[in-house]
Amino acid sequence: xxxxxxxxxSVGMVGGGQLARMxxxxxxxxxxxxxxxxxxxxxxxxxxxxxxHLGDDRGLADLAAFAKSxxxxxxxxxxxxEPVLRELEREGATLRPGRAALRYAQDKLRMxxxxxxxxxPCPRWRAVTTPEHVEALAAETGWPVVLKAxxxxxxxxxxxxxxxxxxxxxxxxxxxEAGVPLLVEERVDFVxxxxxxxxxxxxxxxxxxxxxxxxxxxxxxxEVIAPAPDLDDEKATRAQELAIELAHALDVVGMLAVELFExxxxxxxxxxxMRPHNSGHWTIDGARTSQFEQHxxxxxxxxLGSPRSxxxxxxxxxxxxxxxxxxxxxxxxxxxxxxxxxxxxxxxxVRPGRxxxxxxxxxxxxxxxxxxxxxxxxxxxxxxx
Amino acid sequence: xxxxxxxxxSVGMVGGGQLARMxxxxxxxxxxxxxxxxxxxxxxxxxxxxxxHLGDDRGLADLAAFAKSxxxxxxxxxxxxEPVLRELEREGATLRPGRAALRYAQDKLRMxxxxxxxxxPCPRWRAVTTPEHVEALAAETGWPVVLKAxxxxxxxxxxxxxxxxxxxxxxxxxxxEAGVPLLVEERVDFVxxxxxxxxxxxxxxxxxxxxxxxxxxxxxxxEVIAPAPDLDDEKATRAQELAIELAHALDVVGMLAVELFExxxxxxxxxxxMRPHNSGHWTIDGARTSQFEQHxxxxxxxxLGSPRSxxxxxxxxxxxxxxxxxxxxxxxxxxxxxxxxxxxxxxxxVRPGRxxxxxxxxxxxxxxxxxxxxxxxxxxxxxxx
Numbered sequence: 001x002x003x004x005x006x007x008x009x010s011v012g013m014v015g016g017g018q019l020a021r022m023x024x025x026x027x028x029x030x031x032x033x034x035x036x037x038x039x040x041x042x043x044x045x046x047x048x049x050x051x052x053h054l055g056d057d058r059g060l061a062d063l064a065a066f067a068k069s070x071x072x073x074x075x076x077x078x079x080x081x082e083p084v085l086r087e088l089e090r091e092g093a094t095l096r097p098g099r100a101a102l103r104y105a106q107d108k109l110r111m112x113x114x115x116x117x118x119x120x121p122c123p124r125w126r127a128v129t130t131p132e133h134v135e136a137l138a139a140e141t142g143w144p145v146v147l148k149a150x151x152x153x154x155x156x157x158x159x160x161x162x163x164x165x166x167x168x169x170x171x172x173x174x175x176x177e178a179g180v181p182l183l184v185e186e187r188v189d190f191v192x193x194x195x196x197x198x199x200x201x202x203x204x205x206x207x208x209x210x211x212x213x214x215x216x217x218x219x220x221x222x223e224v225i226a227p228a229p230d231l232d233d234e235k236a237t238r239a240q241e242l243a244i245e246l247a248h249a250l251d252v253v254g255m256l257a258v259e260l261f262e263x264x265x266x267x268x269x270x271x272x273x274m275r276p277h278n279s280g281h282w283t284i285d286g287a288r289t290s291q292f293e294q295h296x297x298x299x300x301x302x303x304l305g306s307p308r309s310x311x312x313x314x315x316x317x318x319x320x321x322x323x324x325x326x327x328x329x330x331x332x333x334x335x336x337x338x339x340x341x342x343x344x345x346x347x348x349x350v351r352p353g354r355x356x357x358x359x360x361x362x363x364x365x366x367x368x369x370x371x372x373x374x375x376x377x378x379x380x381x382x383x384x385x
Numbered sequence: 386x387x388x389x390x391x392x393x394x395s396v397g398m399v400g401g402g403q404l405a406r407m408x409x410x411x412x413x414x415x416x417x418x419x420x421x422x423x424x425x426x427x428x429x430x431x432x433x434x435x436x437x438h439l440g441d442d443r444g445l446a447d448l449a450a451f452a453k454s455x456x457x458x459x460x461x462x463x464x465x466x467e468p469v470l471r472e473l474e475r476e477g478a479t480l481r482p483g484r485a486a487l488r489y490a491q492d493k494l495r496m497x498x499x500x501x502x503x504x505x506p507c508p509r510w511r512a513v514t515t516p517e518h519v520e521a522l523a524a525e526t527g528w529p530v531v532l533k534a535x536x537x538x539x540x541x542x543x544x545x546x547x548x549x550x551x552x553x554x555x556x557x558x559x560x561x562e563a564g565v566p567l568l569v570e571e572r573v574d575f576v577x578x579x580x581x582x583x584x585x586x587x588x589x590x591x592x593x594x595x596x597x598x599x600x601x602x603x604x605x606x607x608e609v610i611a612p613a614p615d616l617d618d619e620k621a622t623r624a625q626e627l628a629i630e631l632a633h634a635l636d637v638v639g640m641l642a643v644e645l646f647e648x649x650x651x652x653x654x655x656x657x658x659m660r661p662h663n664s665g666h667w668t669i670d671g672a673r674t675s676q677f678e679q680h681x682x683x684x685x686x687x688x689l690g691s692p693r694s695x696x697x698x699x700x701x702x703x704x705x706x707x708x709x710x711x712x713x714x715x716x717x718x719x720x721x722x723x724x725x726x727x728x729x730x731x732x733x734x735v736r737p738g739r740x741x742x743x744x745x746x747x748x749x750x751x752x753x754x755x756x757x758x759x760x761x762x763x764x765x766x767x768x769x770x
Contacts (some may be wrong), residue, residue: 007710007711007712007713007714009713020463022413024413024433025410025413027433028406028410029410029669029728029729029730030716030728031712031728031729031730031731031732031742032713047435048409048412048413048434048435049433049435050432050433050434050435052435065530095439106451125671194735247607249476273444283644284414288724288725288747289724297720302716302717302720303720303724304720304724305720305724305725305726306725308725310695310696310747311695323503325392326392327392327417327418328392328393328394329417331415331687332688335682335688335690336688339592339674339688339689339690339691340673340690340691340693341690342414342673343412343415343416344416345415345416346416347416357416362673362695372400
């Protein structure tokens with residue numbers, strides 16, 4: 001649309017996925033001028049946004065043109081190559097987070113190196129260029145170990161659990177062929193997985209959300225319980241402190257998600273993301289300020305909103321695509337069964353295993369909430385009941 | 386955008402105001418195919434919606450064309466003339482609410498006549514074609530009395546408080562010149578004003594929201610306190626029952642707002658609206674299901690969501706335009722001062738006295754919440770502090 005309100009800033013989000021879609025929802029309330037650079041008119045955010053620019057969301061030409069129309073550029077994903085980010089900054093674009101921060105989200109070798117310098121607890125790890133590097137770590141930690149692509153991946157994967165020198169050699173060989181840099185990490189013997197989100201503004205203001213439990217199956221986040229039930233205060237505080245330390249030290253602007261392992265001894269940092277994150281979708285229905293509104297407030301350097309929970313517990317379950325794509329037809333049952341359930345759909349083409357939406361339910365008994373969210377997500381997927 | 390998901394229904398909203406804008410936000414989560422018929426690309430909803438049709442939102446030609454692209458047509462306002470609605474229904478459009486219901490929202494004479502037949506408590510009233518009709522009511526109730534345009538109005542007004550036969554005669558004369566039908570009502574000696582909302586689906590399901598207090602000044606709703614503090618149970622239940630009776634009897638589909646006067650003896654119905662309503666904006670931040678999501682669920686005949694409040698009290702204050710249109714610049718102060726505050730802006734051109742947004746705050750002490758919401762709204766307007 002043309003003739004926008006001149007007194008409000010324009011925020012451009014690079015990438016048209018569900019994170020941009022939900023950020024657009026938050027931008028409507030704030031009344032800011034939100035636009036999206038999407039690769040296709042059928043992208044999740046492109047279906048619902050009033051100001052969609054179509055182009056290559058990883059290439060300099062389209063990004064530079066998009067940046068010219070925006071006061072601030074932010075990101076739905078981490079896939080813009082560092083040289084492109086560098087050139088955009090050189091041309092005067094305001095990237096939030098900036099290139100210097102994003103490279104830690106884009107490259108796990110850099111992230112681990114920097115985290116270690118900062119004294120952040122990490123799994124034992126080392127860079128891998130030969131199978132011997134993997135064997136050296138395994139000699140300390142035992143097999144299996146976890147091989148990770150520092151950037152990208154191959155065969156659609158970026159993480160491989162390997163349990164022998166032979167398997168390690170095969171993965172190292174194939175990664176080398178694909179030009180994918182690797183690192184190896186110990187397999188942490190964790191109690192459960194946690195995540196914590198913090199927002200940081202250019203002014204330096206911080207707002208940290210409650211620590212949540214994330215339930216992963218087959219490498220996919222299935223459910224999030226906010227806050228993590230029965231987490232001891234010391235571990236919760238430590239996790240929040242780590243997120244704050246990392247946000248400061250890496251100069252993050254916007255939302256930072258830190259995924260952690262809880263072990264008997266404490267918490268260990270697994271992964272970082274510098275954008276709204278799946279572990280924070282619960283905040284739309286369960287926190288005073290959603291992660292999407294908070295991300296916009298942070299990248300616009302507005303004062304941050306309260307990250308307070310509005311219910312004792314909120315549980316989010318991802319809805320994955322199943323064999324039957326007619327998800328809407330299944331709304332009737334889940335909505336009739338649970339009037340408290342919040343349904344979020346992303347308008348994406350339904351493909352088996354793809355994240356196509358999520359459901360949320362809030363209340364006091366986290367076991368009951370988890371059961372209800374799981375049931376609804378399974379029904380919406382089309383699983384036999 | 387083209388190539389939409391074929392398995393989801395399309396809902397068209399007639400009118401591009403803030404109600405359509407906030408309905409679009411709700412439609413994004415539901416993943417339905419939401420589109421707007423707006424008169425200008427700068428209309429509140431047109432600025433943010435992915436599927437905007439521009440045209441005359443009161444004329445048959447553009448409405449008929451718009452209806453052809455929609456499974457269900459619903460309304461941001463009550464201004465589509467009845468003959469146009471009739472012709473749209475004749476051509477097969479699905480209007481929700483339908484013409485038969487809408488005429489009670491469009492014509493206060495019809496509404497009063499029908500409400501009286503139903504035994505709904507109303508102010509004493511009569512139809513007015515001569516000044517003597519006004520005097521006859523005033524002879525029963527005393528002056529002043531309230532003259533109302535049954536439809537439309539003149540000089541931008543539809544309600545006149547008149548305190549003498551001379552003032553009545555002048556208003557009747559000017560209304561006749563403007564072709565505006567009138568009715569006269571007693572001025573109800575009320576304790577305060579209340580409102581209650583109910584959603585009704587074609588299936589007949591109902592969901593009724595808590596009764597709220599609305600604070601009006603100069604004929605404009607300034608604040609809403611949800612639920613109405615210290616309202617006795619009998620009156621609250623009676624107000625909810627009246628809303629349910631009216632929704633059934635008038636065959637409303639979607640949201641029905643009933644504005645009432647609280648008197649020492651009970652509650653009296655003032656006005657009706659068959660759409661999302663200003664008295665329900667608090668539900669975005671204060672109820673499990675917002676009125677906008679509920680309206681969509683009702684018009685799509687989906688099972689309705691829980692209308693439960695998520696906080697003991699939620700207070701909404703409208704933000705009116707002031708002399709200085711740079712509202713965004715004032716965000717910094719109100720957000721820094723009150724991180725719990727939710728800001729909703731409508732992207733409308735700022736004109737003095739125009740509703741340009743609202744703020745909401747939720748908690749336990751309704752007096753404190755009202756003070757905070759009022760302060761924020763006044764500051765955003767630009768009033769001297």
